[in-house]
Amino acid sequence: MAEQEVPIKTVHLFPLLDRKLIELLKSLSADDWNKPTLAKLWTVKDIAAHLLDGNIRVISSSHQFAGDPPSGPVNSYSDLVDFLNGLNAAWVKAMRRVSPQLLTDFLETTGKQYSEIMARANLFAPAPFSVAWAGEEHSINWFHIAREYTEKFHHQQQIREAVGKQGILTAELFYPCIDTFMRGLPHAYRTVMADAGALIEITVTGEAGGNWYLLKTAESWILTKNAGSAPDTIVALSPDIAWKVFTKGINPQTALEASNISGNINLGENLFNMVAVMA
Template sequence: MLPNQPIPIITLPLFPELDRLLLELLQSLTPADWQRPTLAREWTVQDVAAHLLDGNLRTLSMLRDSHFGEAPADASYAGIVAYLNRLNADWVRAARRLSPAVLIELLAQSGREYTAYLNTLDPWAPAAFAVAWAGESTSLNWFHLAREYTEKWHHQQQIRAAVGQTAPLMQPALFQPFIETMMRGLPHAYRAVAAPVGRLVQVAVTGNAGGLWELARTAEGWQLQPPGAATPATTVALAPADAWQLFTKGLSALDARERAQVAGDEGLALAALRMVAVMG
């Protein structure tokens, strides 16, 4: 790692384990399980599984094979979100023609190719797509990979929540890289929050799989820093199950506030509870 570069979040070795757990889960589901509703709005378990397949195929097509297909007409953040939402909806609707067995087979094959491609990337080279929810206009590949990990993690967890099998992804080895990546979005979430220089906010995710993050208001803006001895103006503590749902739009800020433990400046806490670490 070169001087002044951010500490990377290592996720690449975890993709095969995520895929193994996903395939094991999907192979155990009953026909009724595949039609259960999920936290992903109108999507069923089958729809979310199809969306995960789309993620594999889209990465292989665009990044490995340089086939980008239809380009968004509007390159703004809102325009790209609308474009992605339409692509996702079109794919999921068409994939309802596929059987669970076909989806599992395609996920297994494409998952292997997807991970093989990720292993060809230089982690310190510029990524093809920036992590926009963290406020970046350009990102390094290691952060792109971490973002991809959060996508695979939270969509699998949506399936698991629907069938009551969330525990495997909550183990520290899998959850900590997920939540650490989410928290890299905090400075961007606070970008419009006014506070004196030196003001501190701490966000905690409880339990042995969680952690503690400190956000400081500097002359340049809000920045993450290692937790220190100074007393924060605000502390926000979330349970792991609430944290992953909140930051992926599965739990509203209002509901999260009722469950969170907040001390200090209530206004400073709200920005953390409104953070969204997915495109949307």
């Protein structure tokens, strides 16, 4: 298939996002590295270490190296989350003995290799990992890679939020992230009852945002970019609220109160319970 047919293009953005990360980390003071973040128990340095872990896992996988397998069976989504949380915690703890300067050097080196691997990927081949938060058991590579992009984006944004240095909530970098997150909405709404034809408009405000439409068919909810008819519910939220609520960076009720819902309120509220990360 032609490259322009990729539904969400992110491959070309990895080097840019990576450069932004390295510039950010090199600008931090010693105190900045220890600041708390929205990622619960993790400091700025812990998130940087987690980003390095992501690079190293992808590079190692390209060497046909399986890594650390689960010690027990993974039979459910919660089992998978527990396994990943254990891997993440062990890595972050070990990296606390590494200096911020060395950590930055590692990220700069591995980030380039990571981006090269993404650039070589067959975007329409089966992905090595499914996008589980979207309810998929099997995914296509472009979606898996877009999910990887959201990981890099939101963790860098967590660091920026912690140290008061913005710079990536732009149309170029933010829109592909939120567009990917929205792909999880049909799965998040799978138990929400509504008549066939019910339509929810989701608007992320500002130049970096856009409009998405969630339509109830006879069988399920589907995501579309076109309204087709007047929506029953309109949900409007800012980019800052959107990335936080979908990554558990803000309480759903707090996000709801900072946003606007018109029309059928009940249909709109469920949006704020979607989580587009493995958590």
